Amino acid sequence: MSIDFAKAWEIFVENMSLFSYGIQITLLYAVVGTVCGFLIGLVVGGIRAIEINDYDSTVSRLFKRLGKWITGFYIWVFRGTPMMVQAMFLYYLLKPAFNWTPLVAGLFIISINTGAYMAEILSLIHIWRCRRIERCRSRWSSCH
Numbered sequence: 001m002s003i004d005f006a007k008a009w010e011i012f013v014e015n016m017s018l019f020s021y022g023i024q025i026t027l028l029y030a031v032v033g034t035v036c037g038f039l040i041g042l043v044v045g046g047i048r049a050i051e052i053n054d055y056d057s058t059v060s061r062l063f064k065r066l067g068k069w070i071t072g073f074y075i076w077v078f079r080g081t082p083m084m085v086q087a088m089f090l091y092y093l094l095k096p097a098f099n100w101t102p103l104v105a106g107l108f109i110i111s112i113n114t115g116a117y118m119a120e121i122l123s124l125i126h127i128w129r130c131r132r133i134e135r136c137r138s139r140w141s142s143c144h
Contacts, residue, residue, distance in 0.1 A: 025103075033110030040111060041118020044071045048119060049126040071119065078116035086113060 012019070047067045056064070078086065091105045100108070 029106060029110055032107050033114055036107070036111035037114025038118050040115025041122055044074060044115060044119035045122030045126070047071045048075075048123045075116045075120050078113050079120060083109065083113050 048071050050064050050067065052061055052064045052068075087106070087109045090109055091102070094100070095105070098104075
């Protein structure tokens with residue numbers, strides 16, 4: 001079996017515009033999906049990081065618990081299912097409501113999927129930071 005490099009180069013040159021378009025779309029998905037996902041992750045991670053205190057009012061505690069439950073469910077669903085399943089499900093489920101193009105649907109799906117992962121990462125960073133602060137406080141109080 002031999003490879004005809006001249007023919008492969010010819011096909012590549014003939015389809016250069018398609019390769020260029022593919023690179024542009026890939027970069028668009030990567031940049032927009034990551035930036036939007038990061039912003040979603042900041043909001044969701046911020047809600048997950050809210051502490052529920054005993055001195056909060058009953059309504060405040062209820063809303064905080066509800067927010068933590070909703071964000072936890074969002075993270076659980078989008079981290080627990082393959083992105084292709086999410087894409088097929090959301091594209092065909094929401095297409096009649098939004099009448100969106102495949103490009104917009106793809107950006108939306110990548111953004112919400114990335115947002116779930118970013119929120120989990122930010123939640124873990126917050127937990128790690130709080131534990132580290134508590135450890136430092138306990139060491140400081142034991143020395144003085």
